[in-house]
Amino acid sequence: MLNPNLFPYLLGLSAFLFSVGAMGVLIRRNPIVVFMCIELMLNAANVALVAYGRFLNSQEGQIFALMVIVVAAAEVVVGLALITQIFRLGRELDVDDLSEMKE
Amino acid sequence: MTVLFAVVIALAAVSSLGVVLSRQTIYSALSLVLTVSMLAVLFLLLNAQFLFAVQLIIYAGAVMVLFVFIVALLSPDAEDRPTLDLRAIIGILGVILVTGLVFIAARNGITYNTNGFHAIQVGSASNPYHTFSFPPDAVNNAGNVQTLASQLFTNYLLPFEITSMLLLVAAIGAVYLTRRSSQ
Numbered sequence: 001m002l003n004p005n006l007f008p009y010l011l012g013l014s015a016f017l018f019s020v021g022a023m024g025v026l027i028r029r030n031p032i033v034v035f036m037c038i039e040l041m042l043n044a045a046n047v048a049l050v051a052y053g054r055f056l057n058s059q060e061g062q063i064f065a066l067m068v069i070v071v072a073a074a075e076v077v078v079g080l081a082l083i084t085q086i087f088r089l090g091r092e093l094d095v096d097d098l099s100e101m102k103e
Numbered sequence: 104m105t106v107l108f109a110v111v112i113a114l115a116a117v118s119s120l121g122v123v124l125s126r127q128t129i130y131s132a133l134s135l136v137l138t139v140s141m142l143a144v145l146f147l148l149l150n151a152q153f154l155f156a157v158q159l160i161i162y163a164g165a166v167m168v169l170f171v172f173i174v175a176l177l178s179p180d181a182e183d184r185p186t187l188d189l190r191a192i193i194g195i196l197g198v199i200l201v202t203g204l205v206f207i208a209a210r211n212g213i214t215y216n217t218n219g220f221h222a223i224q225v226g227s228a229s230n231p232y233h234t235f236s237f238p239p240d241a242v243n244n245a246g247n248v249q250t251l252a253s254q255l256f257t258n259y260l261l262p263f264e265i266t267s268m269l270l271l272v273a274a275i276g277a278v279y280l281t282r283r284s285s286q
Contacts, residue, residue: 003104003105006105006108007209008206008209008210009108009112009206010112010145010149011205011206011208011209012202012205012206012209013112013115013116013145014205015201015202015204015205015206016116016119016198016201016202017115017116017119017138018201019197019198019201019202020119020120020122020123020198021119021122021123022194022197023123023191023194023195023197023198024122024123026190026194027123027190027191027194028123030128032128032131032132032170032173032174032177033122033123033128033131035170036122036131036132036135036170037122037123039135039139039162039166040119040122040135040138043138043139043142043162046142046146046154046158047142047145050145050146050149050151050154051149053149053151054149054150054151059250059251059254060254062151062153062154062247062251063251063254063255063259065151065154066153066154066157066251066255067262067266069154069157069158069161069162070266070269070270071266071269072162072166073161073165073166073270073273074269074270074272074273075273076166076169076170077169077273077274077276077277078273078276078277078280080169080170080173080277081276081277081280081281082280083173083177084173084176084177084281085280085281087177093177
């Protein structure tokens with residue numbers, strides 16, 4: 001059995017990754033980096049799910065983590081398609097300049 | 104074992120800071136590769152072997168290659184390091200606050216209820232971590248992929264099918280978004 005004292009550190013890592021990702025979304029202006037920070041937040045949720053599943057002897061955490069990975073992959077595909085399209089339109093890659101979707 | 108956990112957790116935390124604080128976009132991407140790889144090792148240590156493989160193949164493989172590819176294709180200008188303005192200070196305080204609160208909450212054992220109405224007591228009172236709907240270590244003794252698949256294709260079949268639909272919609276959406284608009 002895994003040492004139960006490890007659980008707070010895993011949950012702390014999850015909270016740390018999530019808040020660092022949220023901070024990155026707020027302070028960075030490059031949309032590619034913003035997407036990476038969103039990936040970081042989704043991964044933080046996965047850590048919490050897997051850690052809870054491990055310490056509660058349940059497998060649901062891993063199943064939901066799998067769903068989160070699929071959603072993250074779909075989100076990356078659409079997001080990077082949007083970024084390439086923005087680049088093709090000749091706009092600057094800066095989320096402060098891209099505050100509206102219209103031309 | 105504990106030392107390995109400490110190293111993996113520390114590397115994941117430091118490289119996640121690298122994602123946010125890197126001056127160049129490509130360094131952010133490479134830091135994120137390190138972060139997701141460390142999380143894959145963490146999943147392996149937590150007895151989630153299938154998620155370890157999926158994390159390496161999908162994240163460190165497909166998603167990060169896509170990111171690096173886009174960064175190389177678009178070659179965004181080198182961005183200045185985020186300055187230490189009011190936004191950044193509030194962000195750093197937020198990170199410390201959230202991490203500290205969650206850590207203290209987990210430390211004091213209030214993040215999940217070991218005698219809630221849906222918790223079935225199967226472990227001993229001295230080890231409250233053995234309290235849920237599965238017998239102790241039954242999940243971890245069986246083959247991980249086997250038990251995961253048996254649940255995924257019975258209890259969670261509908262969410263599984265919906266995620267496949269989501270992937271299809273995402274693929275069609277990406278093709279639609281990146282098409283060349285030739286009137």
